Amino acid sequence: MGPPTVLTIAGSDSGGGAGIQADLKTFAAFDCFGTSALTAVTAQNTLGVHGVEGISPAMVAHQIEAVLDDIGADAIKTGMLFGEETIRAVVHTLEKRFGKAAEGGRERAKVVVDPVCVSTSGHSLLPLEAVDTLRTVLLPFALVLTPNIPEAEFLVGWQKGSIKSIEDMQRCAAELGSKGVRWVYLKGGHMPLPKGEDGTKVVVDLLWDSVEQKVTTEERPFLDVLNTHGTGCTLAAAVAAELARGKTVPEAVLSAGNYVASAIASSYPVGRGAGPVNHFHPLTRRTLPLPNPHSPAPFTDYLIAHCGDAWTRYVQHPFPNSLAAGTASLESFLHFIQQDYHFLKQYGRSNSLAAYKTEDMKLMAGSIEIVNDVIKETEMHVKYCETYGISREQLQAVPESITNIAYTRYVLDVSSRGDLLDARVVTAPCLIGYGHVGARLVSSNPGVEVDSSDKNPYWGWIQEYGSDWYQGAVRKGIELLEQTLLDSPISPRRLEELAKIFLKATELEIAFWDAAVEAGRKSREEVMRREGLPV
Numbered sequence: 001m002g003p004p005t006v007l008t009i010a011g012s013d014s015g016g017g018a019g020i021q022a023d024l025k026t027f028a029a030f031d032c033f034g035t036s037a038l039t040a041v042t043a044q045n046t047l048g049v050h051g052v053e054g055i056s057p058a059m060v061a062h063q064i065e066a067v068l069d070d071i072g073a074d075a076i077k078t079g080m081l082f083g084e085e086t087i088r089a090v091v092h093t094l095e096k097r098f099g100k101a102a103e104g105g106r107e108r109a110k111v112v113v114d115p116v117c118v119s120t121s122g123h124s125l126l127p128l129e130a131v132d133t134l135r136t137v138l139l140p141f142a143l144v145l146t147p148n149i150p151e152a153e154f155l156v157g158w159q160k161g162s163i164k165s166i167e168d169m170q171r172c173a174a175e176l177g178s179k180g181v182r183w184v185y186l187k188g189g190h191m192p193l194p195k196g197e198d199g200t201k202v203v204v205d206l207l208w209d210s211v212e213q214k215v216t217t218e219e220r221p222f223l224d225v226l227n228t229h230g231t232g233c234t235l236a237a238a239v240a241a242e243l244a245r246g247k248t249v250p251e252a253v254l255s256a257g258n259y260v261a262s263a264i265a266s267s268y269p270v271g272r273g274a275g276p277v278n279h280f281h282p283l284t285r286r287t288l289p290l291p292n293p294h295s296p297a298p299f300t301d302y303l304i305a306h307c308g309d310a311w312t313r314y315v316q317h318p319f320p321n322s323l324a325a326g327t328a329s330l331e332s333f334l335h336f337i338q339q340d341y342h343f344l345k346q347y348g349r350s351n352s353l354a355a356y357k358t359e360d361m362k363l364m365a366g367s368i369e370i371v372n373d374v375i376k377e378t379e380m381h382v383k384y385c386e387t388y389g390i391s392r393e394q395l396q397a398v399p400e401s402i403t404n405i406a407y408t409r410y411v412l413d414v415s416s417r418g419d420l421l422d423a424r425v426v427t428a429p430c431l432i433g434y435g436h437v438g439a440r441l442v443s444s445n446p447g448v449e450v451d452s453s454d455k456n457p458y459w460g461w462i463q464e465y466g467s468d469w470y471q472g473a474v475r476k477g478i479e480l481l482e483q484t485l486l487d488s489p490i491s492p493r494r495l496e497e498l499a500k501i502f503l504k505a506t507e508l509e510i511a512f513w514d515a516a517v518e519a520g521r522k523s524r525e526e527v528m529r530r531e532g533l534p535v
C-alpha cells in the first residue's frame, strides 16, 4: 500500500514559501503523497506579491478530475482560489465526485479550507466580490476551516480588531459554524496574550465543533519572529495530511499546530523579507548526511564526520599512545594530569549548566549523572597525584595553564550563552574522545605498541578509560546527545553551527594533549613560562 494521498487546490508562490509549494513540502514532511491543482500563478518573493495570473476555472476542474480519476485523495486542502468562478468550479467538481455536503460528501472529501483572501504582505488574493461565494458555496462543503483572527472577522463581517479576547474568538467561531462549517480552527497568532508577570506571551488556538457546540483550546508560547510567510498554508496543509493519515479533526489540528510552531521556531533566513517556515524540521534527523545511516547515533556520527582529520588527530594522538606504551616522561604525565584535574572542574560546571537548561527531568538527571561521573574522574586524578607525592592541597594550588584556560573558557562560554544542545555538543568531544581512546588502547587491536604489564606506570590510567564504567558513561552521554537533538528540531544551518562548535572543542583537545607532549620534550622552565605557570 502506498502513502496517504493529499490534494491541494491553491495558487503557486514563486518564492516557494506559501501556496502550492508550502503545501507539497508539508505533505512530504508528513509522509504523504501530494498532488496539486493550480488556481493561479503569482510572481512572488519574501518581500511581496508582484503579479498574479489566474488559470481558467475549467482547467482547475480538469486538474482536480485528472488527480481524482487516477490517484485519488484521502484529504483535500484549498488555499488561494483566485475568483468566484474558480470557487464554483472547485465545489462543483468535488460534489460530483463525493456527493453534496448534506449527503455526506463533506465527510468523504475531507476538505480543509484555508480562507486565503489577502497575503501577509497585504496583496489581495481573492476579489471582494468572491468572498460571498466563498462563504455561501465553499464553507458549507468545508470539514475544517482554518482562519486567522483577521480572516475570521472578515468572513463574519465584523470590524477589524473586534476580536479582543478568547470569548470573542469563540463567538466568532460559533458564527462561522452557523454558516455551515463543520469544524472551525481559529488561530490566535494575531492576538498574543500576556501570561504571568514576567512579560511572556502565549497564543491560544481554538477549535469549534459546530455539531456538539463545543470548544477546545490549545495554548502555546508566542514566537515573535519575522519568518512566518506561508504559516497559514502550512497549517491547513498539515491538518489535511493528518486527516489523510486517519486522524480525527481534534487530533489533526493539535498535531498540525505543534508542527507549525516547531517550523516557525526552526526557520532560517531566505530572501530579504519575511522568510518561510522550516517545513522539513521533522526530517532533520533523517536527512543528516550520515556516514552510517544504520548507526544508533547518527548525530554523533555527523559531528565526528564533520571534524574531518581533526578527529583522527585527536583520538590517535601520540600522547595517550605514549601512555599506553609506557614511554611518556613523568613530567609530561604529571603536567597533563594536574591540568586535567582543573579542566574537569570547569567541565563539571559546564555540565551543571546543561542541567539548568532543561525542564525535562530525564534530561536534567542525565546531566547530573555526567557531573557525578566527572567528580569520580577527578578523584582518580587525585589518587594518581598522591602516588607521585603530590597532595590534594598541592594539586588544588596548581594554576591553570593558558591552554587549559583557552579550552575551559570556550566550553563555559558556549554552555552559558547557548541552549541545551550547545552545552551538550561543546562537552561531547571530551567525553566521546576519551571513550574512543580508552576503548582502542585496551582492545586486542590498539594500532600502536602497548605495555599492559606492571612495568607501565600509566597502564592503570588507560584501563580506567577502557573500563565498563567509563564506556558506559560515554554511551549514556551519546544517548543524551541524540535525545536532545530529537527533542529540539533544528535547521540545517544550526546543524552546521553545532558541527563547528564540536570541531573547535576537538581542536582544543588536541592542543591540550600537545601541551602534555611538549611538557615532556622541552625543558620544564620553557614550557612553564609559555603556559603562564610559575617556574
Ligand SMILES: Cc1ncc(COP(=O)(O)O)c(N)n1
Residues within 6 Å of the ligand: 010, 011, 012, 013, 018, 019, 020, 042, 044, 079, 080, 116, 118, 119, 120, 121, 125, 228, 229, 230, 231, 232, 233
Ligand atoms: C499563492 C499564495 N497562496 C497563499 C498565500 C498566503 O500566504 P501568506 O499569508 O503567508 O502571505 C500567498 N502569499 N500566496
